[in-house]
Each structure stands twice: as structure tokens, then as C-alpha cells.
Amino acid sequence: MKAALSDREGFAAFLLRMRSLGLTDQRLMSAFEATPRMAFVNGNLGNVAYGEGMLPIECGEFMEGLDLQAQLIRALDLEPTHRVLEIGTGSGFTTAVMARLAGRVLSLERYRTLVELAQQRLQALKIENAFVKHADGRQGLAHDGPFDRIIVWSAFESMPRQYVDLLSSNGVMVAPIGPLEGQQVVARLAKIGSRFEREDMMPVRFLPLLEGVAAAL
Template sequence: MNGVPDEREAFASFLLRLRGKGIVARNLISAFEATPRRAFVPDRWQNVAWTEGMIPIECGEAVEGPDLQAEIMASLAIEPGHRVLEVGTGSGFSAAVMARLAARVVTVERYKTLSELARQRFEALGLTNAFVRHADGSQGLAAEGPFDRIVVWAAFDSMPRSFAEQLSSAGVMISPIGPDEGLQTLTKLTKIGSRFEREDIGTVRLQPIVRSVAAVI
């Protein structure tokens, strides 16, 4: 990994944490290593870019810690030919990592500022298979589906059944499901026929899904 020694040390600590959780997939680790996380977080948070906690970004939002991102990507088991939909672009880091694993990543963001910044970062890294859409992603993006994998970085209050038709056969969606306040269940939904097979894989505390596009920012 390129970068100053403290960044390499921080990344090494991140890898140790992943190994402790049983996440050892070489392709996933290589995708994280090839994606400069510090380029996706504000200057004031550079020194904690690889720590577990969430990091504040523009528009009053926050980017999930790399540990949670890695755990979810490991559960998604993204393969080279996959088409991926991400709801909640944030800084664009998770989409950039997934673009190194998949054939195509479409990421949807309700804030225009965040979508533009992510697009600039993808261009700077030469990622030609990551595409940003400034739109309301609460119902997915049916016009660009179907998708083999879907990840949503915000919580639904009930099973998001409208996404089933946007998944390919045996496709996988991961999203939190639960109340706006408190802990939510991180849920893996696998499409079997026209229904979902549900597997609960953890607990998280993320913002509820917002059903609109930001009017100004």
C-alpha cells in the first residue's frame, strides 16, 4: 500500500481486525488496499480514516467505518461479473471498493454535493465502472436493473419487498431493518423465485431511509 508509514500501520491494524472476524478473502482485501481511503474523507479526519468509527462528511452525513463496510461486502460475496446497486453513496469509498470487485456499480445519492464529489473521486482513480446517480434511491433503481447485489446504507422499518423484482435470480440484498431510533437488524435477503429468504447477520445503528432528493444541497 502506498502512503505514509502511519497510514500503512493504520491499514495493517484494519487487516488484523478483519482477520479476527474471519474476513480473509484476498480479492476483498486487495480491493480495500487499492482504494485510498484518505481521499474519501475530509482533511480533519485523515488520521482516523481506517479506524472503526463513522466519520462525518459533507451535507451533515457520515461514512461508515471500514470494518462494517468490509463485513457487508464479505457477506455480499461480490463476483467479477456482478452488477451492484448501492443506495447511499456517502463519500463514494464503498462504491470504489466494490467497483474493483464487480463488473458494474451504480450508486445512488440524494445529496447533489455528495454525488458530485464521489463522481470526481471515481474519475481521479480511473474507475470507469462506477456510476453515480443523484436520485431518490428509497425504491431502488428499477430502470437500471436487474442487479446481482444490492446494498443499502440506511434502515427500512419493514421488509423492503419492492427491491425483490430488481434482483436477479439468487441475487442478494443487504440492508438494516428496524426502528428509526436504536439498533436495527442487519439483514441479508436472498432472492428465491419471487420471494426473499432472510438471514440476520448482525446489528447496526444507521439512519432511516429518506424518501426524497435533497432540494438544495
């Protein structure tokens, strides 16, 4: 009962922070509420699961803070018909949230352990429109596209043309772009005809998107 109470209180605090940022999208907040964050974090981190800071997960990786995750997903403007490509599954939390908002989510992860854990969590929540694949996130996926929305949880040094080209007409991509060892900016790239409109959202520090799949984990 204590864990459930902590879950409710944590979500309530998250809602207040989102309102202070002007983010009050009811459909988005309902998707977060329906996705128990406690199920995606290590048990000893339950008391900070709904915080703003990054959380360590398996394979030496990290899950971004909840506030940043919410802002980036909001920038996608997801609709029930959208096909989404996610680069960097991590714990599978954002995969699950987006699956409640979109028609289909394909998530790529380089660590097999993270893939297996995310699949187990999605299955436990009975989410059937999200698919996690063990794959190299730097490689194009033309055979799986086009996608209406793309989101990347690692940084690119310059505009990632290999993914931008996978967007459908009027598609949107959200990704950190900038120096790989310094501060980047989250860019929202909207495809309009044959050109792209870029909107810079916020400064961040993300790890670079690594090439290949992990050999051991």
C-alpha cells in the same frame, strides 16, 4: 511521506481486526488496499480514517466505520460479472471498493454535493465501471435492473419490497431492517426462485432512508 506511512499502518491495523473476525478474503482485502481511504475523508481525520468509528463527511452525513463496511460488502459475495445497486453513495469509498470486485456499480445519492465529490474521486482513481446518480433512493429503478446485488446504507422499517423485486435470480440484498429510531439488524436477503432466505447478521443503528432529493445541498 508521513501520510503514506499512516495509510500503510492504518490498513495493517484494519487487516488484523478483520483476521480476528475470520474475514480473510484476499480479493476483498486487495480491493480495500487498492482504494486509498485517505482520499475519501476530510484531511483532519486522516489519523482515524482506518478506524472502526463513523466519520463525518459533507452535507452533515457520515461514513460508516471501515470494519462494518468490510463485513457488509463481504456478505454480498461480489463476482466480476455482477451488476450492483448501492443506495447511499456518501463519500464514494464503498462505491470504489465494490467497483474493483464487480462488473458494474450504480450508486444513488440524494445530496448533489456528495454525488459531485464522489464522481471526482472515482475519476481520480480511474474507476470507469461505477456510476453515481443524484436520485431519490426510495424510488424503484426497474428500468435500470435487474441487479445481482443490492446494498443499502440506510435503514428500512420492514422488508423493502421495491428493492427486493429488483433482484435477479440468486441475487442478494444487504440492508438494515428494524425500528427507525432504535436498533436495527443487518439482514442478508438471498433470492431463491420466488422466495427469499433471510440471514440476520448483526445489530446496528442506521438513519432511516429519506424520501426525495435534497433541495439545497
